[in-house]
Amino acid sequence: MTQLLSITDFWQAPGPILDVRSPGEYAQGHLPHAVSFPLFSDEERAQVGTCYKQQGKETAVELGLEIVGPKMAGLVKQAKTLAPERQVRVHCWRGGMRSGSVGWLLETSGLDVALLTGGYKAFRGWVRSTLAMPRPMIVVGGMTGTGKTDILHALRDLGEQVLDLEGLANHRGSSYGALMQPPQPSTEQFENLLAEQWCQFSPDRPVWIEAESRQVGACRVPDEIMQQMEAANTLEILRSEPERLKLLVEIYGQADPDGLIAATERLQRRLGGLRTQTAVEHIKQGDLAAAASVVLSYYDRTYRHDLVRRGKEIPTVNVAEMSAMDAARCLLYQVKNWEWYSSC
Known part of the structure; x- marks a missing residue:
């Protein structure tokens, strides 16, 4: 069963951290020790985002499925290589559709999955509060x-x-x-x-x-x-x-x-x-x-x-x-x- 964890529990959970945001988002900043595991390329992410703004959520989701469909087997194979113990931690920007979709895919394929509640955005809030600790x-x-x-x-x-x-x-x-x-x-x-x-x-x-x-x-x-x-x-x-x-x-x-x-x-x-x-x-x-x-x-x-x-x-x-x-x-x-x- 997929677990939804706070940042503290997410840190302590077993398995590699898979950052499913785009390569550009990962390069800007990521959780220490996280592996870039993009669901979309930078270009694909921009394409889906434009579709969402111009045609709405439903059409954008369909476009996303078209893009991701051919990648699914490769994503599962890569995840199993990265996580021989079959335990992974997954996050996206806000803990929304990208991490949820990848989490579902990996869980369906036999891996134990932990998702970060609030995603990288929540982690950045934790960074600010942590640095402020005297x-x-x-x-x-x-x-x-x-x-x-x-x-x-x-x-x-x-x-x-x-x-x-x-x-x-x-x-x-x-x-x-x-x-x-x-x-x-x-x-x-x-x-x-x-x-x-x-x-x-x-x-x-x-x-x-x-x-x-x-x-x-x-x-x-x-x-x-x-x-x-x-x-x-x-x-x-x-x-x-x-x-x-x-x-x-x-x-x-x-x-x-x-x-x-x-x-x-x-x-x-x-x-x-x-x-x-x-x-x-x-x-x-x-x-x-x-x-x-x-x-x-x-x-x-x-x-x-x-x-x-x-x-x-x-x-x-x-x-x-x-x-x-x-x-x-x-x-x-x-x-x-x-x-x-x-x-x-």
Whole structure:
């Protein structure tokens, strides 16, 4: 028998999640781990929608049946391949005809089917309410090249709760952030991924998160998270400039030089024509440390400006010459001795 489940129960139900919306809808945003299992292509969906508006529901349903009829056997075969245990979870946009039709087809073919009540639209409502849930936070700041991301990963390895915004956005948060990274998700999908992690964090322990601007590449940090970050306790990690340059060369040393040059040229308005040209020449000559030194002047200035804007004193932790793991242990030791830690 087909089950109608709330988002919480739907998450916990067994079987793969089959998203029967069109490929375009799926690409815009989908439940984490869901498989695209379209009933209609983008063109077919548009065709049925136009028919509905111009000729009414009955005619549109008939058109939909004509389109889907030849696909039915293939859909069943694909579902059984995806779900060897014969259990599937199915949803569409609003939990209407598309998921209902596919659910009926798969159930008739011998699969156990769970449908998401309210569909993806209900899931997006859950995303908004989940991101608004308060969580204690420790924001980790520091100038470019201090290794903040590696330290966060080490904190996670130590069992701490960590939200890696840059990892979820597939972007390191600077003009160079997209280099050697997979394509970014849409902002909508970025929010979906954030919510999946956010709901798993305990409210009794702090969440460690890197200081970020509202944009991580093309992904926008949700207002609900940004507001909590701005109100959270913050610390700043310190490393020497030579150490920072070394870390940056290690990160970007394998990047395509043309990509490095393009990213540098995007900074020209802020970096200035002469400095940009100088940095580009260093890249062409293979001297990435010299190029990074030029560019750091811009990023350091921006970072200091943001500190002034915040208008509050931020405690610092010097992690010079420490590995990411040693730095993570140092941060844990330091914050547990600070008065505000008990409020996290």
